[in-house]
Amino acid sequence: MKRIFLMLRLFASDFKKQKKKITLTVMAIAWGTVSIIMLLSFGEGLRRQIAKGESGMGSGIVVVWGGQTTKPFKGLPPGRRIVMKPEDIDLLRARIPDMEDVGGEYQRWSVDIRYGKKMVGRHCTGVTPSYENIRNHIPQEGGRFINKHDLDEKRRVAFLGSGLAKELFGDQDPIGKQITINRVPFTIIGVMIEKLQMGMYSGPDADRVIIPMTTFGLIFGDTRLDVLIYKPKNPDDSEKVKKEVYRILGGKYKFNPDDERALSMWDTIEQSKTMGDVLFGIQLFLGIIGALTMLVAGVGVANIMYVTVRRRTKEIGLKMALGAKAKYILWEFILEALLIGALGGSFGFLFSGVIIKILKGIPVKGEALQFLGKPVLSTEIALATVGVLAMIAFWAGYFPSKKAAKINPAESLRYE
């Protein structure tokens, strides 16, 4: 305790003698800190936005379309088209224990949708209730998604994408209002919350109208599934589950389970793993650039400490004469370097905090800014920054302190 107190005073006296140099170095450390934090925070913001955008369509899901066989199977020729049926949803759910949920879609493009005098042509989708969860269709407050009763009773209820709701209703609350779909009246039961969606098929979810699959069948007469979507319980089991899907559907539609092209699959699990690796690489790269900036500042600290050792040669000799061991001398300088590091680091953190706060206050418009304009200073980033800072400051003190500990006390006290 006493030592630290004395050390601070020693630092104060050093500061008076090297004011300009220490100030500049503290600023360099602050800048190094700011650059590490900002680079990592922007990287983290990008990572989170992308993760969010990826999960916009639903996370950990596989989208399946019917395909065409390429292998002969049990006497059947190759080249047959495979088309799935709505019953396959329940079939896969029942037969695969590792399956979290399965959903499906009937699709129709450019369907006539009207509200009052407004009329648009949009994508209409018929779905099961499971769609809400696996395809991330969260209703805004006051509304709900399509449920089992809607399905069983073939109700004429509709769930609107957020964009389509705006288009038709503007600022009005659409819940409970009547629209027509293909001239058939429907009641709006819910509107999807606004979401960032990177992956999509058949257009963005925001521009669709969604109705119960059974009702869809009544109106449009569809009996064949356009899309099947499934989500394994555990993303790590995705390969295993995929094999099961091929095996079960292959058994039902008579194709070879090894015939990959019989079904057409979009595996978002695989894709997001790859994306995760790429983003980790980017983070690492940004972190290294930041650390290099810090290293340059660290050289400044080491330089100051070398000057200090030279200036204090006699004092070091005196302390040795009074019985200070090398360890004490070493720590004195290391602590002083850490102190400079802590000082610069504090300014750096403060400054970064202010920058991030200001950036958060600016409203973001436009696609690119959605991804880049949202830096996130996470605990991990703060810890990593403190770690780099402490390590560099430590070494910046260590090398000069080694020199100090090698001072010959007799020699240093000789010159009066």
Next chain:
Amino acid sequence: MPIIKMNGLSKIYKTGKVSVEALRKIDIDIDENEFVAIVGPSGSGKSTLMNIIGCLDTPSTGDYYLDDEEVGRFGSNKLAEVRNRKIGFVFQNFNLLSYATTYENIELPLIFSGMPAKRRKTRTMELLDRVGLAERAAHKPTELSGGEMQRIAIARALANNPAILLADEPTGNLDSVSGGSIIEIFRELHADGATIVMITHDRHIADNIPRVIKLKDGGIVDSLN
């Protein structure tokens, strides 16, 4: 058994191609509670001898026993410990830390010896009292006179009850009055049982010290003329 025992001790400084034999074949025994003056012209090796006695430096050849231990064999950590416990240094130019208070200056060897804070405080106040500067505890050295600074340095040297007090021209930077009072303190300490080795230029001081060792060109001589 003498507290300081040197046999055939030499010290050679090598700087580049030149080597200086600062001490040659020194034999000295100093007993406990002796008061010894070391005199000699400038460059005769007085400070070198003092540094070796004080374990700040090691001899090139020969043996040096301090308190029955051959310190020439010790590593730097052990030497630091010996300096801390057994040696008290007083320098010509005081060597006080200018940014620290007199109290903190005296406390320094106690910090290095790892004494707990409470005992450190009692001991430091005791030492300030011993040199009559208790009321100056919170002052910086620059606010003191030369004589007062040297008294603080003596208090610091006494901190861990050393076996030997070493003083290298302790009155060299002082006027004769304050110099006299410093010598008086050393006399009192000697009377209380201290072993003291003091380098001095001043004939009058040396004449009043019981034992005088004369150095010339690194060797001990009977007379300096």
